[in-house]
Amino acid sequence: MPRKPESVPAAPPAEPVTGWDEVLSAFGPDPNPAPPPSPSTEPTDGPLATARAALERLSTWVPIRSLARRHRRRMIEHLLAMDAHDRYLRFGYAASDEQIHKYALGIDFARDEVLGIFNRRLQLVALAHLAYGDPVPGDPTRTMAEFGVSVLPESRGRGLGRRLFETAALHARNRGIDTLFIHALSENRPMLSIATAAGAIVERDGSESAAYLRLPPDSFGSQVEQALERHLGELDFQFKRQAQVISDFVDSVAEVKAHFDSSGRAAKE
């Protein structure tokens, strides 16, 4: 840790007045001096801070796409690619292939939200499920959503889990949800680290932990941010799909060419 300086350095000598200041100072003091600068009235969490936070998020932008029923096959492939330990961390038990199918087919897309991140080959490398619950029993004014996530091992440690969490929190906030809930095993340090870094309160109960993140009410800025991210995520997916079509076309042309080359050689021989 850098050491604190022993004393505050002396203020630099005042800059000599130049230009208009010098000319005007010959007429004596200003009878109507400008009022001293008032302390900034911009709250630290005002629109400027929101815009700055949004820009920071865009600088580390990862295309996240909202998934629909038609993506179920990709979701199942993603979940089946996880080994027994990861399935245990994700679901709280080492889900069998059959249980994974059942889980994916049971997602209610009309109520919940599913978010995904695709790589260039359109493989689903990260998947998050935001399950919207009923109002909290005993307190109908409070609403909660549960967050569950998985990132394929080769794509971990690049912030994808954290970005999905932030996006899920934004979507939940924009739906009027006030608490994001995460149920994780106490040994799941990456997941708990994501939640605590966002400000969640973690309650440990032996091998299991529950994390609660209070969400602020939605705002115009948060709605715009979600709309912008949705459009960019969709654009990115379509771009990757076109690139995939072109790549497949180039591959098939190369295949046909190789076929004709070899049959031409055979005919010559």
Ligand SMILES: CC(C)(COP(=O)(O)OP(=O)(O)OC[C@H]1O[C@@H](n2cnc3c(N)ncnc32)[C@H](O)[C@@H]1OP(=O)(O)O)[C@@H](O)C(=O)NCCC(=O)NCCS
């Ligand atoms: C949990 C999981 C989604 C994290 O995905 P990820 O993309 O690797 O996460 P990130 O890259 O965003 O990193 C998350 C944080 O965990 C930290 N982390 C990673 N491994 C860690 C470890 N072994 N111990 C402590 N912290 C760790 C990272 O440093 C990072 O923190 P930072 O942003 O402050 O640097 C992923 O490990 C996973 O899919 N696990 C299996 C399924 C699962 O556990 N799901 C969660 C239950 S709902």
